Amino acid sequence: MRAALHASGLRAYWQRQYPWLREPGALAAAEAHVLGTLATLPAPYRAGFATALRLLPLAFRVAARRSLRAASAEEGRRGMRSVAALPGFAEVVRASTALALLGALDGRADEEERGGAHAHR
Amino acid sequence: MRTGRRGRIVETDVVVVGSGAGGSVAALELAAAGRQVTVLEEGPRAGTADLAAASQAGNMRRLYRNGGLTPIFGTPTIAYGEGRCVGGTTLVNGGLLWEPPPHLLARWAAQSGIDGYRAQDLEVHLKTVTTRLGVLTQRHGAGNRDSQLLAAGAERLSWGWQHADRAVRDCLHRNRCTTGCTSGAKQSMTVSYLPRAEALGAEIRPGTRVVRVLHDGRTARGVLTVGPDGARTVYRTRAVFLAAGPLGTPALLQRSRIQHRAAGRRLSLHVNLRTIARFPEPVHADRGTIFTAQLKEFGDQGVLIMPANVSRGSLAAALAGRPAPDTRRLLADFDHLGVFTTQVRLHGTAAVRAVPGGGLLLRHAMTAVDHGALCDAFRKGAALLFAAGATELTPPVAAAPALHSPADAEEFCRRVRPRDWELVSVHGMASAAMGTADRGGVCDADGRPHGFRGLRVCDASVLPGVTGISPQGTIMAFAHEIVSRFNNP
Numbered sequence: 001m002r003a004a005l006h007a008s009g010l011r012a013y014w015q016r017q018y019p020w021l022r023e024p025g026a027l028a029a030a031e032a033h034v035l036g037t038l039a040t041l042p043a044p045y046r047a048g049f050a051t052a053l054r055l056l057p058l059a060f061r062v063a064a065r066r067s068l069r070a071a072s073a074e075e076g077r078r079g080m081r082s083v084a085a086l087p088g089f090a091e092v093v094r095a096s097t098a099l100a101l102l103g104a105l106d107g108r109a110d111e112e113e114r115g116g117a118h119a120h121r
Numbered sequence: 122m123r124t125g126r127r128g129r130i131v132e133t134d135v136v137v138v139g140s141g142a143g144g145s146v147a148a149l150e151l152a153a154a155g156r157q158v159t160v161l162e163e164g165p166r167a168g169t170a171d172l173a174a175a176s177q178a179g180n181m182r183r184l185y186r187n188g189g190l191t192p193i194f195g196t197p198t199i200a201y202g203e204g205r206c207v208g209g210t211t212l213v214n215g216g217l218l219w220e221p222p223p224h225l226l227a228r229w230a231a232q233s234g235i236d237g238y239r240a241q242d243l244e245v246h247l248k249t250v251t252t253r254l255g256v257l258t259q260r261h262g263a264g265n266r267d268s269q270l271l272a273a274g275a276e277r278l279s280w281g282w283q284h285a286d287r288a289v290r291d292c293l294h295r296n297r298c299t300t301g302c303t304s305g306a307k308q309s310m311t312v313s314y315l316p317r318a319e320a321l322g323a324e325i326r327p328g329t330r331v332v333r334v335l336h337d338g339r340t341a342r343g344v345l346t347v348g349p350d351g352a353r354t355v356y357r358t359r360a361v362f363l364a365a366g367p368l369g370t371p372a373l374l375q376r377s378r379i380q381h382r383a384a385g386r387r388l389s390l391h392v393n394l395r396t397i398a399r400f401p402e403p404v405h406a407d408r409g410t411i412f413t414a415q416l417k418e419f420g421d422q423g424v425l426i427m428p429a430n431v432s433r434g435s436l437a438a439a440l441a442g443r444p445a446p447d448t449r450r451l452l453a454d455f456d457h458l459g460v461f462t463t464q465v466r467l468h469g470t471a472a473v474r475a476v477p478g479g480g481l482l483l484r485h486a487m488t489a490v491d492h493g494a495l496c497d498a499f500r501k502g503a504a505l506l507f508a509a510g511a512t513e514l515t516p517p518v519a520a521a522p523a524l525h526s527p528a529d530a531e532e533f534c535r536r537v538r539p540r541d542w543e544l545v546s547v548h549g550m551a552s553a554a555m556g557t558a559d560r561g562g563v564c565d566a567d568g569r570p571h572g573f574r575g576l577r578v579c580d581a582s583v584l585p586g587v588t589g590i591s592p593q594g595t596i597m598a599f600a601h602e603i604v605s606r607f608n609n610p
C-alpha cells in the first residue's frame with residue numbers, strides 16, 4: 001500500500017494544498033495514519049483502494065491534461081474536481097485526504113501535548 | 122484444553138461473543154449467577170493509560186472497525202462508525218445514557234407481537250444500569266460554550282432543550298470521548314461492567330474472532346474462533362450469547378446459517394448531519410466534554426441536535442471533500458467554530474451481508490421521505506444556530522457554499538440532492554430484531570433466534586426497532602432482561 005500511495009502523487013498534492021502537511025513530521029504522521037488505517041480494511045477493499053491510488057496519476061492526466069505531480073495548487077484542485085466525476089476516485093481521494101489530515105493534525109506527539117495542555121485548564 | 126479436528130478445544134459453561142454494551146451485561150450477570158463465562162472479543166484491550174498515551178488518530182486506528190471507514194453503500198455512501206475493542210463501541214462513544222421512553226416500548230410491543238419489554242418490565246434493569254454507571258445529568262462546566270450557545274438559541278426560539286444524561290464520574294472535560302476517555306471518567310464497559318465480571322471469574326479473550334456458531338440444526342453447541350496467533354479454537358459450551366453488535370451479530374448468524382435469510386435484512390439507522398458554525402465570539406469547542414445541551418424540541422420526529430467533540434484533525438478531515446482554501450480558512454478561525462450534529466432517524470433501512478474472507482457488504486435504501494426529513498432537519502438546525510448567534514454555517518455537502526442567513530439555508534435545502542449529503546452513522550440497530558416469526562422477527566421473546574436453543578442475541582441487533590435516541594441504555598436494559606430470563610427460566 002505504501003508503494004501505491006507513493007505512486008499516486010497524493011503526497012505532493014496534499015503538501016501543495018495544506019500548509020500543515022509541510023510542517024516537519026506532518027507528512028510522516030499523515031502517511032502513518034493513512035497506511036495504518038488502510039491496513040485494517042478487509043482485503044477486497046484494500047485491493048480496490050490500492051488500484052485506485054495507482055491509477056490516480058493516469059486518471060488525473062486524462063481528466064486534467066496535466067501531470068498531478070507538476071500541477072500547481074490551483075491546477076491540482078481543478079483537476080481533482082474533474083477526477084471526481086470518474087467512478088470511485090472521489091471516494092478514494094476524499095477518504096485518503098481525510099485520513100492524511102487527521103493523521104497530520106491529531107496524530108503527532110507534539111499535537112498531543114498541545115491538546116493535553118488545553119485540556120488541563 | 123484438548124486438540125481436535127478443527128484445532129484446540131476448550132470446554133466452558135457459557136461464551137459471550139463481543140464485549141460491548143450488550144456483551145458486558147451478559148458477562149457480568151452470568152458470572153454473578155455463578156456461571157463460568159468466557160468473553161470472546163475480536164478487538165484489542167486498551168486501558169485508560171493506553172488511551173491517554175496514544176494520539177487521537179492512533180486510537181481511531183486501533184479502536185474503530187476499519188479505522189472508522191466502514192462504508193454503507195447507496196445514494197449517498199454513508200460512513201459507519203463502531204468500536205472494535207474490549208468494551209466495544211462504549212469505549213469510543215459519547216457516554217450519553219437515555220432511558221427508552223415508555224411510549225416507544227409500548228409501540229414496539231404492539232408492532233413486534235412480543236411482550237415483557239415495556240417500561241414497567243425494564244424499570245428495574247434501567248435502575249441497575251444507571252446506578253452501576255453513575256449516570257448523572259451533566260451541567261455546563263467551565264468549557265462547553267458550544268452547548269451554552271445551543272441552549273441560548275433554543276431559548277430564543279422557545280424550543281425545548283435538555284442537559285445531557287451521561288455515564289460519567291468526575292468528568293475532566295478532556296474532549297476525548299469518541300477516541301477513548303483519557304481520564305477514565307466515562308463509564309465505558311471497560312471500566313464498569315467488565316472489571317466486575319472479571320472479579321467474579323469471567324475471562325476476557327481479546328483478539329479472538331468468532332468465525333461461526335457451531336450447532337446441530339436446532340441447538341448451539343459452541344463457537345469456532347481464530348485467536349491472536351491465527352490458531353483455530355473450538356469453544357464447547359452450554360450456551361452462546363451473541364453480542365457482536367448490529368453488524369457483527371447478523372453476519373455471524375448468516376455465516377452459521379441460523380435465520381440466515383432474515384438476519385441482517387433490515388438494519389435500522391440514525392444518520393448524522395454535521396454542520397460547522399462560526400460565531401463572532403470565541404467558542405473554544407475543543408474545551409469541554411462532548412456536549413452538555415441537546416435540542417429535544419423535535420425528538421418525537423426523530424430529530425435531535427447537539428454539539429460534537431472537536432479537534433483540528435477531525436474538523437479538517439470532515440472538510441476533506443471541500444476545496445483546500447475553505448479548509449484553511451475555517452481552521453484559521455478554529456477557536457470561533459462549533460461543530461453540531463443533527464441526528465435523524467431514517468425510515469429506509471440497510472442490509473448487512475457477510476462476504477467470504479470475513480468481510481461485510483452494507484447497502485442502504487434511503488428513501489425520498491428520508492431526503493425530505495434530512496432537509497427539514499437541516500433547516501431546523503440552521504434556524505437554531507443562527508438564533509444562537511452564528512454568522513456562517515458550513516453544511517454537510519462538499520459542493521455547497523457557506524450559508525449566512527436562514528434564507529441561504531432555505532435555498533440550500535431547495536438545491537441539495539440526495540447524493541450530495543455527507544452522512545455519518547454511529548447508531549445501527551434491529552438487524553436481528555425481536556418479534557414473532559409471522560411479523561418478520563428473527564429472535565423470540567427470550568432473545569433466541571426462532572427455532573434455536575442454546576443461543577441468545579443480546580445487543581443492538583435484537584432491539585425491535587429504531588430508538589430515535591442514543592441506544593446504549595435501551596440495549597443494556599434489553600440485555601439485562603434477556604440474561605435474567607436465561608438465569609431464571
Ligand SMILES: Cc1cc2nc3c(=O)[nH]c(=O)nc-3n(C[C@H](O)[C@H](O)[C@H](O)COP(=O)(O)OP(=O)(O)OC[C@H]3O[C@@H](n4cnc5c(N)ncnc54)[C@H](O)[C@@H]3O)c2cc1C
Binds near residue numbers: 218
Ligand atoms: C462515535 C460514537 C458515539 C456514540 N455515542 C453514543 C452515546 O453517547 N450514547 C449511546 O447510547 N450510544 C452511543 N453510540 C452507540 C452505542 O455505543 C452503540 O449503539 C452500542 O455500544 C452498541 O452495543 P452492542 O453491544 O450492540 O455493540 P458494541 O458495543 O459495538 O460491541 C460489539 C463488540 O463485538 C465485537 N465483535 C464483533 N464481531 C465479532 C466477532 N465475530 N468475534 C468476536 N467479537 C466480535 C466488536 O469488536 C465489538 O467490540 C455511539 C457510537 C459511536 C460510534
